[in-house]
Amino acid sequence: MWTLIAQIFPYAIAFTIPLLITALGGLFSERSGVVNIGLEGLMVVGSFSAAMVIYSLQPTMSIDIAVWIGLLAAALAGGLFSLLHAFASINLNANQVISGTAINMMAGALTVFLARNVTGSGNIPIVRGLIRRNIPVLSEIPIIGRLFFTGTYATTWLVLVILFIGWFVIYKTSYGLRLRACGEHPHAADSAGVNVYKTRYIAVIISGAFSGLGGGILLVTIAGEFTGSVAGLGFLALASLIFGQWKPLGILGATAFFGIASTIANVSSVIPMLQVIPGVLLKVFPYVVTLIALVAFSKSSQAPKAAGEPYEKGKR
Amino acid sequence: MKLSILNKIPKSLIVSLLAVVFGLLAGALFMLFTGNNPFEGYTYLIRGGTMNIERLGNTLATASPLILTGLSVAFAFRTGLFNIGASGQMLFGGFCATAVALTLSAPKPILLLISVIAAGIGGALWGVVPGLLKSKFNVHEVVSSIMMNWIAYWVIYYAVPTYLKGAFLETESKKISHEASLRVDWLTNLFDGSYINLGLFIGIISVIVIAFILNKTVLGYELKSVGFNRYAAEYAGISVNKNIVLAMMISGALAGLAGAALYIGNASNIQIGILPPQGFDGIAVSLLGSNTPIGVLAAAIFFGLLYSGKGFMNAMTNIPPEIADTIIATIIYFAATSVLIEKGLDRLKKKRRGN
Numbered sequence: 001m002w003t004l005i006a007q008i009f010p011y012a013i014a015f016t017i018p019l020l021i022t023a024l025g026g027l028f029s030e031r032s033g034v035v036n037i038g039l040e041g042l043m044v045v046g047s048f049s050a051a052m053v054i055y056s057l058q059p060t061m062s063i064d065i066a067v068w069i070g071l072l073a074a075a076l077a078g079g080l081f082s083l084l085h086a087f088a089s090i091n092l093n094a095n096q097v098i099s100g101t102a103i104n105m106m107a108g109a110l111t112v113f114l115a116r117n118v119t120g121s122g123n124i125p126i127v128r129g130l131i132r133r134n135i136p137v138l139s140e141i142p143i144i145g146r147l148f149f150t151g152t153y154a155t156t157w158l159v160l161v162i163l164f165i166g167w168f169v170i171y172k173t174s175y176g177l178r179l180r181a182c183g184e185h186p187h188a189a190d191s192a193g194v195n196v197y198k199t200r201y202i203a204v205i206i207s208g209a210f211s212g213l214g215g216g217i218l219l220v221t222i223a224g225e226f227t228g229s230v231a232g233l234g235f236l237a238l239a240s241l242i243f244g245q246w247k248p249l250g251i252l253g254a255t256a257f258f259g260i261a262s263t264i265a266n267v268s269s270v271i272p273m274l275q276v277i278p279g280v281l282l283k284v285f286p287y288v289v290t291l292i293a294l295v296a297f298s299k300s301s302q303a304p305k306a307a308g309e310p311y312e313k314g315k316r
Numbered sequence: 317m318k319l320s321i322l323n324k325i326p327k328s329l330i331v332s333l334l335a336v337v338f339g340l341l342a343g344a345l346f347m348l349f350t351g352n353n354p355f356e357g358y359t360y361l362i363r364g365g366t367m368n369i370e371r372l373g374n375t376l377a378t379a380s381p382l383i384l385t386g387l388s389v390a391f392a393f394r395t396g397l398f399n400i401g402a403s404g405q406m407l408f409g410g411f412c413a414t415a416v417a418l419t420l421s422a423p424k425p426i427l428l429l430i431s432v433i434a435a436g437i438g439g440a441l442w443g444v445v446p447g448l449l450k451s452k453f454n455v456h457e458v459v460s461s462i463m464m465n466w467i468a469y470w471v472i473y474y475a476v477p478t479y480l481k482g483a484f485l486e487t488e489s490k491k492i493s494h495e496a497s498l499r500v501d502w503l504t505n506l507f508d509g510s511y512i513n514l515g516l517f518i519g520i521i522s523v524i525v526i527a528f529i530l531n532k533t534v535l536g537y538e539l540k541s542v543g544f545n546r547y548a549a550e551y552a553g554i555s556v557n558k559n560i561v562l563a564m565m566i567s568g569a570l571a572g573l574a575g576a577a578l579y580i581g582n583a584s585n586i587q588i589g590i591l592p593p594q595g596f597d598g599i600a601v602s603l604l605g606s607n608t609p610i611g612v613l614a615a616a617i618f619f620g621l622l623y624s625g626k627g628f629m630n631a632m633t634n635i636p637p638e639i640a641d642t643i644i645a646t647i648i649y650f651a652a653t654s655v656l657i658e659k660g661l662d663r664l665k666k667k668r669r670g671n
Contacts, residue, residue, distance in 0.1 A: 037400075037462070084649065094652045097398055097458050101599055102649035109641030110346075116636035117350045232469070232591075235462055242459060280474035287463040287470075291449070294460060298453040 004273060008263055009147050010132070013156060014221050016259030018043070018214040021159045022237035023244065023251040024166050025210025030246060031170065032203030033183040033196075033306040034089050035096045038103030039211045040234025042078045046215030048111035049077035051124040051226035058127050067130055071155070071216045078212015079205045081107065086204035090197055093310035104234075112228040123227050129220035130155060155217045162210070167248040179203055183304030186311040196311050211237075236262075239290040245302040258286040328606035330661060331654045335604065336618070339647035343639055350635070357635045364628025365621040371628075373503075373510025377582050379620025381406070383519035384574035385598025386605060386612040387526055388443075388567045392457075393607045394530060395563035396543035401446060401461025402571040403595025404468035405439040409572025410579035411472050412438030414489055414586045417496035418480055424495050431496065432518065435576035436569040442468060443568015444561060451557035457564065465591055473588045480586070488587045498581035515577030520613070522570060527609040529566075539563055571595065593641075600644050603651040619644060 022039050029036040036042075050070035057066040081103070088099040112122045119125075132151035139149040170176040178199050181189035186196045214237070215230055240258055244250030265282035268274035344354035365375040385402045392399035399405075413435035420427060442464055449455040480489035498513040530536040541549040542559045550556050574594060579586045601619060605611025626640040650657070 037458070088649065088653045092653045092655045094655065095398075097400065098599065098603065098648065098652040101400065101596060102645055102652055105596060105600075105648060106642065106645035109638045109645055113346065113636045113638035113642055114350070116638065122636070122638070232466055235466060238459075239463060278474070280470055283470035283473070284467045287466045291445075291455075291460055291463050294455040295449065295453045298455055 001273075004271065006146055008260075008267060010151050011267070012256075012260045012263040013148075014153065015263050016255050017153070017156050017159050017221070018218040019233060019237050019240055019259060020214075020252060020255040021162065021217065022211045022214035022234060023240040023255055024163060024248065025207035025214070026237060026241045027207075027246060027248065027251060028166070028170075028179070028203045028210070029207035030241065030307050031183045031304050032179045032200045033186055033304060033309065033311065034086070034200055034204050035100065035308040036082075036085060036204065036207050037097055037100035037235075037238060038082070038085050038107075039207070039237050040230060040232065041100075041104035041107030042082055042208050042211035043215035043218065043230045043234045043237075044107040044111055044228070045081045046074035046078045046212030047219045047223070047226050047230060048107075048115065048124070048215075048228075049212065050074040050216035050219050051126055052115075052118070054126045054220075055118070055124050063127055064131075067220050070126075071213060071220065074216025074219075075209040075213040078215065079209035081212070082204050082208020085208070086201050089310065090200050090204070093312060096308055096310075108228060111226075115226065115228065123225055125225045126219070129224055153217075153221050155221060159217070163248060163252060170248065175199075175202075180304075182311075183306055186306050190311075190313065200311070236286060239286050242303075243286075243290050243293045245293075245297065246304060247302065257289075261285045326606075327658065327661065328611075331657050332604050332606060332611070332615075332651070334657050335647050335650040335654065338650045339643045342646040343643040346639060346642060347635055352633060352635045357629055357633055357639070360629040360632045361622065361625040361640070364625030364632075366625075367628075368508070370508040370510040371624065373507030373512035375620045375624040376516050376617070377510065377512040377620075378624040379616045380513075380515035380519045380581065381574040381578040381592075381594045382597055382601050382616035382619050383516075383613055384522060384570050384577060385594050386601025386616050387519075387522055387598075387609060388439075388570035388574065389598040389602035390605065390607040390609070390612050391526055391530075391539075391570060392563055392567040393602060394543045395539045395559060396546060397447075397450070397560065397563055397567070398458050399443065399446075399461060399564065399567045399571070400458050400599065401443065401464045401595075402567075402574070402598045403591045403593070404461070404465035405442040405568040405571035406575040406578065406592050406595050407465075407472055408442045408468045408575070409435035409437075409439035409569075410575025410586055410592070411475065412572070413576040413580050414492065415480060417492040417580050418490055421495075427496055428498060428514070431580055432498075432573065432576050435572045435580075437572070439572015439575060440565045440569035443571065444565040447561040447564025447568075450564070451560045465595075469589075469591050472586070476586060476588045482585065487589060489585045491584045492580055496580060497584060498577065511582055513577075513581040515581035518573055518577055519616075522573060523609045523613050526570070530609070535562070571598070574598075597644060600648040600651070603648060 026036055026039050053073040054066045054070040085099050085103050088094040089096040115124050116122045130153050135149040139145045178194045182196050182199045190196050240251050240254040244254035261282050265279050268279050347354040347357045388402045389399050413431040416431040416434045446457040446460040449460045450457045476489050477486050482488050482490045498515050503512055538554045538559050541554055542556050546556050601612055601615045604615035622640040626637040630637040
């Protein structure tokens with residue numbers, strides 16, 4: 001049992017991290033009042049950009065440096081692409097769900113279109129991604145050391161740091177207060193001198209950058225190749241956001257939960273002890289749990305009140 | 317003179333046409349950007365979908381599921397609901413149809429009737445869940461139907477290999493027999509061996525039925541009232557909750573029929589690991605058709621042309637086939653931001669009036 005847990009754990013963490021950073025991006029956007037169902041597409045954009053950059057840099061420099069430049073490019077590209085969503089939903093009062101859908105479709109089609117012009121097949125392989133490393137000293141601790149500090153990716157720690165900073169920004173800074181105010185009652189925020197448009201723009205760009213980074217991390221830790229899709233991880237991140245009730249620590253719990261469930265489902269066919277649980281149950285588990293959470297919290301939902309509603313200055 | 321023409325055409329039509337123009341322009345830019353000739357590209361794209369009777373048939377066949385998903389999304393829109401779950405409803409409906417087609421043996425007309433009904437019921441079942449959650453617990457239908465999409469994805473992912481496994485591949489079901497397929501000889505012969513099938517007629521009949529329901533029945537009136545203003549509708553004595561459930565059920569059933577048109581019509585088996593993109597394209601079809609049945613029909617045929625011509629274009633030029641999907645996504649984006657276009661139109665009209 002112990003060896004089994006120790007074997008699965010690194011995979012579960014690796015699977016959780018891209019989900020976590022993407023859901024955190026969604027958190028910023030939705031807390032500011034802009035629903036972003038384009039997370040999936042933004043992840044695809046990030047994965048594509050990272051793959052493109054690493055693919056073109058890998059002949060000329062060390063892979064380790066190329067990977068980090070790739071991740072930076074992923075975050076930048078995600079942020080840039082999310083401007084489309086920001087412009088539509090903040091300036092043009094567009095239906096945010098339709099705009100998000102357009103982002104998803106455009107990302108899936110456009111990236112493969114561009115990839116085909118580069119590699120011909122539409123897939124972009126990279127030589128290798130990040131290498132798992134042991135954390136010195138800490139990995140010597142019994143049990144915890146084996147689970148958390150052995151064979152970890154640097155990106156895992158990066159994302160956890162970002163999560164902490166994100167929590168700090170949202171709850172402890174004036175920008176965070178403004179952000180939350182814009183998501184709850186934009187008119188009140190405006191009358192208090194908050195620039196709703198600017199606040200929302202920043203939030204949507206952050207969501208794009210984080211989702212792009214999520215797609216990039218997925219590429220360099222798990223996927224190893226850009227294939228034009230992230231297999232619904234963006235929507236899983238959206239589910240985590242709801243299940244975590246729009247709170248940073250909530251989504252940490254939710255993504256870890258979903259990450260473990262998905263990992264068990266992925267490995268259950270090769271590990272006899274897990275074969276008793278039907279894979280389908282583990283796979284639909286996150287979505288069913290989210291539906292149940294939606295019902296359970298329907299009376300006391302923590303959802304930002306103004307999420308999804310365009311802000312019109314003159315409207316009362 | 318020009319002004320009067322501009323006023324006669326409905327604004328929604330102008331907005332749709334402009335969205336298409338912008339989408340095609342964006343496509344042309346992408347072609348240019350990747351070093352291709354857009355004129356050549358579009359010529360081959362259109363020829364690929366229309367140059368002979370067989371390809372014309374294929375275009376109509378490609379359009380058939382789009383007609384139904386577009387209708388599904390449009391119907392929900394009219395009731396003020398956003399059915400982003402057409403994809404999952406379609407997948408589950410298609411799975412039900414395939415299951416019937418593979419297990420039941422009966423004369424062709426009866427078998428087809430049962431398969432198509434099964435598809436409709438399957439889709440309705442998948443669609444009614446978000447409807448119920450919305451009416452009973454006020455859960456937003458967009459979120460719940462996204463969840464339902466992925467539940468369908470994984471259920472089919474495991475159900476097909478377990479129950480309907482094909483002879484060679486784990487990732488697809490057995491092929492359905494000619495008896496169970498919506499393809500019929502007279503239609504295939506009429507269109508020179510195209511894969512056009514009865515799915516087209518399911519689509520056209522649905523367009524007529526839905527147009528009738530929306531415009532000529534009490535049910536349609538109630539549904540539209542709920543869509544315009546649910547509080548006013550409630551005040552007028554219309555049961556909002558009942559209509560929400562009903563609308564999602566009918567919308568789901570239409571998407572389920574699209575599943576039949578795709579999996580036992582255009583295709584002959586069901587593959588796992590894919591949420592049918594036609595479900596999301598339905599949103600584009602519906603928007604472009606300004607949520608009217610006849611508009612949906614026209615928009616679906618246009619998208620059918622883009623999709624069925626892209627293979628030929630790819631064969632004749634270096635342009636990747638994904639250009640068609642890119643164009644469609646761009647069209648949705650411009651349809652979503654139609655405020656911009658409408659504002660522009662208003663400004664144009666004012667200017668003319670000023671002169």
